[in-house]
Amino acid sequence: MFLEAAMAAGTDYSPPLEAGNSTERREISDVRDALSENSDDVKQTLSGKPPRHLSVARHSATLLSPSELDSDARVTGARSPADIVSSYMPVFRCGSCAEKGPKPYMEDKHICIDNLPEHLSDAAGFPSSGAFYGVFDGHGGTDAASFVRNNILKFIIKDSFFPACLEKAIKSAFLKADYAFADESSLDISSGTTALTAFIYGRKMIVANAGDCRAVLGKRGKAIEMSKDHKPNYTSERQRIEKLGGVIYDGYLNGQLSVSRALGDWHMKGPKGSACPLSAEPELQEIVLSEEDEFLIMGCDGLWDVMSSQCAVTMARKELMLHNDPERCSRELVREALRRNTCDNLTVIVVCFSPDPPLRVDVTPSRVRRSISAEGLNLLKGALEGSL
Incomplete structure (x- = not known):
């Protein structure tokens, strides 16, 4: 019965x-x-x-010593169940689009390198596959964004931890780039920039973020956020800011800046190496790419102010299934943000991990096993x- x-x-x-x-x-x-x-x-x-x-992907935290970096920093790792398939190797191809939008001038910068070993002239110890991408949202001028865009990769590969410990090399590179910019007397060091980078080493991808740009992974149609926005009002950032003596007025750090992490802005920072409410230290997230990981969207806040992460992934996937062109895909994301009346500059990079378009997802319920x-x-x- x-x-x-x-x-x-x-x-x-x-x-x-x-x-x-x-x-x-x-x-x-x-x-x-x-x-x-x-x-x-x-x-x-x-x-x-x-x-x-x-269950969702689990994240493990790795702490650097306080003498190396701020104690509040965390390196999170997300491991895909498919990372045991050692024979898989992603193929990188990207497209980008940048528009000044409704603003009178463009302050964003970006970088796209699909073949990092070739770019580095076959640097010793580097695998046969690798790539590097970055979005830099400048404010108060373009000096900081241009400087970081032109130098951040150099600081990574010249770091003593590269390539043995990429996480430490990337974190160190952000701080070194910030300090080096402060020493450039010919530049306006009161200008600033957020920085979002994706360093891919074989199948390992490390996303580093300081600011409110965002990286979102498309995983068989599902949006996986690979970075956290650094806004002064967000709980963890507010606690860090107030602990270091900073204040927040109407969502602005010290009443001046709408982000809580950035490179440059030396008029808001103390001596080099001192703890400061405005931090240049990035938060890192890592993943081992698998066949399920189809593409990565990197964009400045001009995109995310008017579009959710899932909306962007759904739209990008539909576009890629239609024409399989990441350049055209990034352009369509920018156009959609403009149609939604974004108030900022727009920069979008779409990185595909396969030469083929995304597979059509079968949503037909299984007959073998039911919930x-x-x-x-x-x-x-x-x-x-x-x-x-």
Whole structure:
């Protein structure tokens, strides 16, 4: 009877009750096999925890010593389940689009290098595959954005930690670029810039961000944010700012800046190396690319002010399935942001990890295994508790 009720409720499961004939025993045997196969999911569901297949990518934190970098910094790592497929190697191709939008002048800069080994003239120890991309949203002029755009990669590859520890090399490079800019007497060091970079080393991608540009990974149509916006009002940034003696007025750091991390802006910073509410230190996020990772969107806040991460991924995927051209795709994202009346400069980079367009996602429910309904779950729970 329970088998019929559970099936009527839309579930493939039945309770392990004692049976008095061969037909019932066969039904119970089938159910026990199904429960064994899905035991972790069932146990977690009955205990109030989500099934394992619903969990999101886990992130592990790596801290650098306070003497090296600010203690509030974190390096997070996201590992895809497919990273065990060692034979996979991404192929990089990108497109970019930059428009000044409604502003009177353009302060954004960006960089795109699809073949990093060739760019570095086959630097010793570098794998056969690698790439580097960056978006730099300037303010108060273009000096800071131009300087960082032209020098950040050099500081990374010349760092003593490169390539043995890329995370440390990238963090160190951001700070070195900031200090070097302060020493440029011919430039306006009161100008500033946010900085978002993606360094890809084989299959390993490290996204570093200081400011409110954003990188979003398209994973079979799902948006995975690879950076966190640094706005003064956000809880973690507000706590860091106030701890260091800074204040926030109407969402602006010290009443002057709408971001809490940036390179340059030396009129707002103290002596080199001193703790400052306006930090040039980036936050890092890492992932090992797999076949499910289709493309990366990198954009300044002019894009994200009018478009959600998921909206951008959905639109980009549709465009790539249509024409498979990342340049055209980035241009369409910029046009859409303009149609939505963005108030800022616009810079968008779309990086594809395969020469082929994204695969069409099959949303047809599987006939082999169905999700248990709420009614069926209650029936199953009662039967299991009664058999204990």
